[in-house]
Amino acid sequence: MDDKELQNRFQAQVDAEIKIEPKDWMPDAYRKTLIRQMSQHAHSEIVGMLPEGNWVTRAPTLKRKAILLAKIQDEGGHGLYLYSAAETLGISREEMIEALHSGKAKYSSVFNYPTLNWADIGAIGWLVDGAAIMNQVALMRTSYGPYSRGMVRICKEESFHQRQGFDILYTLSRGSAEQKAMAQDALNRWWWPSIMMFGPHDSESTHSSQSMKWKIKRKSNDELRQDFIDATVPQAEVLGLSLPDPELKWNEERQHYDFGEINWEEFWSVVKGNGPCNRERLAARRKAYDEGAWVREAASAYAKKKKEQTIAG
Amino acid sequence: MSTNQDWPLWEVFIAAKRGLSHKHVGSLHAADSEMALENARDVYTRRKEGESLWVVQSKYIFASNPEENDAFFEPAKNKVYRHPTFYELPDEVKKM
Ligand SMILES: [Fe+2]
Ligand SMILES: [Fe+2]
Numbered sequence: 001m002d003d004k005e006l007q008n009r010f011q012a013q014v015d016a017e018i019k020i021e022p023k024d025w026m027p028d029a030y031r032k033t034l035i036r037q038m039s040q041h042a043h044s045e046i047v048g049m050l051p052e053g054n055w056v057t058r059a060p061t062l063k064r065k066a067i068l069l070a071k072i073q074d075e076g077g078h079g080l081y082l083y084s085a086a087e088t089l090g091i092s093r094e095e096m097i098e099a100l101h102s103g104k105a106k107y108s109s110v111f112n113y114p115t116l117n118w119a120d121i122g123a124i125g126w127l128v129d130g131a132a133i134m135n136q137v138a139l140m141r142t143s144y145g146p147y148s149r150g151m152v153r154i155c156k157e158e159s160f161h162q163r164q165g166f167d168i169l170y171t172l173s174r175g176s177a178e179q180k181a182m183a184q185d186a187l188n189r190w191w192w193p194s195i196m197m198f199g200p201h202d203s204e205s206t207h208s209s210q211s212m213k214w215k216i217k218r219k220s221n222d223e224l225r226q227d228f229i230d231a232t233v234p235q236a237e238v239l240g241l242s243l244p245d246p247e248l249k250w251n252e253e254r255q256h257y258d259f260g261e262i263n264w265e266e267f268w269s270v271v272k273g274n275g276p277c278n279r280e281r282l283a284a285r286r287k288a289y290d291e292g293a294w295v296r297e298a299a300s301a302y303a304k305k306k307k308e309q310t311i312a313g
Numbered sequence: 314m315s316t317n318q319d320w321p322l323w324e325v326f327i328a329a330k331r332g333l334s335h336k337h338v339g340s341l342h343a344a345d346s347e348m349a350l351e352n353a354r355d356v357y358t359r360r361k362e363g364e365s366l367w368v369v370q371s372k373y374i375f376a377s378n379p380e381e382n383d384a385f386f387e388p389a390k391n392k393v394y395r396h397p398t399f400y401e402l403p404d405e406v407k408k409m
Contacts, residue, residue: 023378077356084340300344306347
């Protein structure tokens with residue numbers, strides 16, 4: 001079969017909703033796009049552990065601490081599912097880690113904002129995980145089999161993340177005036193970064209239309225953002241907190257919420273590495289990796305010794 | 314500096330309950346089978362997903378080639394009579 005025929009057969013398979021599996025023929029650009037998107041997604045899970053890790057030792061109760069630890073551990077697991085799924089495309093784990101640590105690979109910009117107080121942990125769970133869920137639910141139907149299966153597993157685990165965040169804010173919002181103000185402050189700072197998570201407008205998004213054609217993406221950035229806002233505004237009302245967007249209001253005609261324009265200057269500046277915590281996050285990742293080297297060496301040495309003993313015995 | 318470059322890839326299989334067959338759930342890198350099992354427990358069974366775990370080094374799994382599916386699975390294609398629905402039972406037979 002020549003290249004054109006292979007391309008056609010591939011697209012027909014995608015159009016018929018037949019999943020693409022690792023050993024199938026696929027266009028180079030499809031493979032490259034997936035490697036970029038899946039490794040970025042994996043990096044986001046791992047880097048996403050850092051802002052929350054900041055509050056583990058200062059959680060207000062033992063119960064909250066145990067919950068937060070379990071949530072962060074889940075994110076580590078999500079990173080693993082995604083790295084393994086990306087490896088089926090022929091890239092090694094080391095190459096991906098190296099790309100993250102050298103700053104070549106991106107991860108979700110939202111994790112470049114600081115967690116200033118405990119209420120931020122609530123805002124992250126409710127909004128950041130909430131936005132991630134919106135994206136990941138759509139990705140369960142992505143065309144690449146290993147990615148899709150990873151998403152199914154991740155989505156099963158995610159809903160507790162959003163609920164524990166909402167629960168933190170709900171508790172604070174019914175507490176003292178000071179606690180309520182703390183929740184409102186967290187919301188003010190996390191709302192815009194959360195809706196930026198869906199990326200640039202469809203009209204500005206470089207890879208979007210090809211990714212939609214290949215069914216790597218199933219919903220566009222703007223569709224997902226609208227879905228998220230529509231789902232979240234009523235929940236904010238239950239919390240009795242306000243969202244920091246004066247233009248946010250229900251549009252009867254569209255049957256959707258209208259909302260204000262995102263500060264794209266800020267968005268691109270954080271993407272390019274100039275957010276409040278970009279340097280700190282990468283430095284923390286590198287430090288964790290370097291300081292874990294002895295553990296990896298010890299594991300290898302132990303495995304080697306045991307193997308030698310089995311052979312000798 | 315050492316990385317886990319020399320750690321083989323393991324495929325993880327879980328049986329949700331005793332008596333059920335093991336199902337593939339994903340993969341991970343580990344230095345040996347013992348650590349592979351422990352890591353698999355930590356990442357794939359945090360919510361009691363299973364009561365039994367298998368890990369198999371990926372290099373020992375041999376897969377059929379999707380390019381050859383038509384020929385490879387051909388023998389099963391035209392044998393509808395292997396399915397019970399192929400046979401029409403007389404009405405008098407109430408149950409079979
Ligand atoms: Fe996650
Ligand atoms: Fe999460």
